[in-house]
Amino acid sequence: MATRFKGLSRELMAMRVANELKDGTYVNLGIGIPTLVSDWIEGRDIVLQSEIGMLNTGPLASQENVDQDLINASCQPVTERPGSAYISTADSFGMIRGGRMDVAVLGALQVSEKGDLASWANPERGFPEGVGNIGGSMDLAVGAKRVIATMIHTTTKGEAKIVKNCGYALTAEKCVDLILTDLALIEVTPEGLVLKEIAAGLTAEDVQSVTEPKLIIAPDLCEFRL
Amino acid sequence: MATRFKGLSRELMAMRVANELKDGTYVNLGIGIPTLVSDWIEGRDIVLQSEIGMLNTGPLASQENVDQDLINASCQPVTERPGSAYISTADSFGMIRGGRMDVAVLGALQVSEKGDLASWANPERGFPEGVGNIGGSMDLAVGAKRVIATMIHTTTKGEAKIVKNCGYALTAEKCVDLILTDLALIEVTPEGLVLKEIAAGLTAEDVQSVTEPKLIIAPDLCEFRL
């Protein structure tokens, strides 16, 4: 069992992702850590898409303004913002496959050094092959212009989740552009994985020790820019 | 030049087609004689579809109730009826191809004994092959559950338009169920063309003389049921 390093909290991971998002863009946030990103972009000129069929999704609803007909793709009650639009789920995925999402932030189980993403089938669940909750992950991974994968750097057993080849069922091949874990920010490039930012107190060697593929150290490697 | 027989007026042809339509059905009327059918079904429980993207199209607009945003597929100002719905043209043709039209009434240039329809390319216009006004004819011919082809029985030169094989560019193969001309009502069956009704004063031989394929005479052949 590998050493467990101390890194960012889930909330700060979400904050770091939010810093990657540019004003004037359309973004889809997946389930889990990605959902928390919305807390960090309030007031910014970013339009969130919910694949259920909504553009310009607002913050989670508070108890008194829950509308039973207004949920996000994780089934959480949400709110409208001025300029919202509802569409069918089919049209929503047309939009996603059609390349209109500037960024999709997705949870991950594994990411390979080529940027392959495995995010939907945890073999521990023990389903037959091909069976599980694919949801919208495959369409988002294939359709978004830029895919940011977020995950805790290692499994609870300390195994690397950034791997040479994904052992878990793939969501899509060569789709991830940026990996954000609690320990590091890593860019997927044609040359390999480039380590760009790390958690305070850690060294590049620490991150490498819990990462399967060889990392390229960015010349300007620095602490997380939060 | 063949004898020109006297048959139904365009208005009475439209009336005869209207008698073929059943209450509770969805019908698309093409350009020309088919458009006139709408005059004969007012007050009946038939929903007209305009392929531009409208369900439950009402009668032509009178001058005072023209709405510039409300036209049928022939660009005529029309009206709404209670229970109308607008859709995109893409969705309109989805509906047509998807088999939701109980009947399409289409104009024709030629119909073959197998029910092939030629309706969009008149070689006299002299366009390059494949070029012309296809419009919605091919989708309607292929998609509607029942296709009624309407035309004057012969060309202005007296040539047969009901032919063994269409010489004009096809709209669709084996799609016509019923042919209504000014002279006759003819059903397309696996056994061949069955002559079922004829214009007053004509004999089956008269109709056969201006029809290329051999007609099967229905045992209950009668005058047009108007």
Place this chain on the structure above:
Amino acid sequence: MDKVVSSADEAVADIFDGAIVAIGGFFTAGTPTSLIQALARKGCKDLTLVIMTMGPGNPDVLQLVLNGQVKKTISNYPFYRSASQGADCCFEIMVRAELIEVETLPMGTFCEKLRAGGAGLAAFYTPTGVGTVVARGKEIRKFGDRDYLLETAIRPDFALVYAHKGDRMGNLICRKTARNFNPDMAAAAECTIAAVEYLVEPGQLDPDTVHVPGIFVKRVLEVGRPSYVPGL
């Protein structure tokens, strides 16, 4: 045309053993609960359900499972997210026991197969699923410099859909994210049955705002507007 029926049991009376039944709704939003309950009462067997999910937010479909009515599901998010909730779920238990067959599709492919069915198309090429288990046994074809997967249309025998308002002719208006799969299922199915919160007369819906034109709907049942707490 008056497509209104007076009870959920009447609405589903002709659903037959072995039918493919699409059921609208995204978790808790826009689910035709009373029609699903009537299907459970009717008890027809060997059903193939085309449905987003089996279980989460949708306890009524689990009754169909418990009744032994479900042979197969075509879904995109069939299971509970949580393994512990899932372990207790009759659907998961029957899937593991190979008593129910599950076909899992990417959500966009799931929608698009229905959309193609409704639009009279046989099949389409999508980039989603290439290089994954979803592509097994399916044709891959290059267009330009990209690989696409051939997916075929779904045409269910029945669709049970949900809308906020509907008129007697079957025109439907959905509300917010309760729209979801309902319009495409309505268009795809041979026989579409709609549960509407409010029934109105033809002419009372703004024709520019109709989400499901009446041509797709065979029966309309008014169910009132239930109140519930969304969430899983």
Place this chain on the structure above:
Amino acid sequence: MDKVVSSADEAVADIFDGAIVAIGGFFTAGTPTSLIQALARKGCKDLTLVIMTMGPGNPDVLQLVLNGQVKKTISNYPFYRSASQGADCCFEIMVRAELIEVETLPMGTFCEKLRAGGAGLAAFYTPTGVGTVVARGKEIRKFGDRDYLLETAIRPDFALVYAHKGDRMGNLICRKTARNFNPDMAAAAECTIAAVEYLVEPGQLDPDTVHVPGIFVKRVLEVGRPSYVPGL
């Protein structure tokens, strides 16, 4: 996001020579006249127009023809119905002289190629056109007992579309049959430019009634509501 531009000339400023430009409108209904006029003023050449018709109800596109800006058209009802009107039409004359190439598609196929482009699909199988000249050079494939034709998606470089109302974020609402091709062209094009009769602020459009979500629209130009007599 404020996508409003202040003039038609600014709106079309980046349309380039050789561009594929989709233009909304069905005869007289829902045509972005002022954007077409600006395209004529700009004068870019070798354009491929994806448009229902060249001429009938659409005199402004004929100016593009007269200016020698049009290399090719992809249409479904390109010509005047009447041979005599057609004989006088510059477009028909140039087509006969082989100075403009015309691709004629069935209307449903025309729409669906745009819809596929917007939805990120590469191609689809349609029953329309089998056994006709439209099928020349295209793949025929059997699904079940029926033949279908393979048709590929269109992704125009630009779309000029028209709507009744639009907000600053590009959300559009169309009116009656002026909707027609506008939503699918807006979704299909790389850069969509919308002429709207009335510009409103975000929040003023009912989100359940939006026909074109703003994500598809790059620029919005308010043009007012012209008054004209529909018909050919």
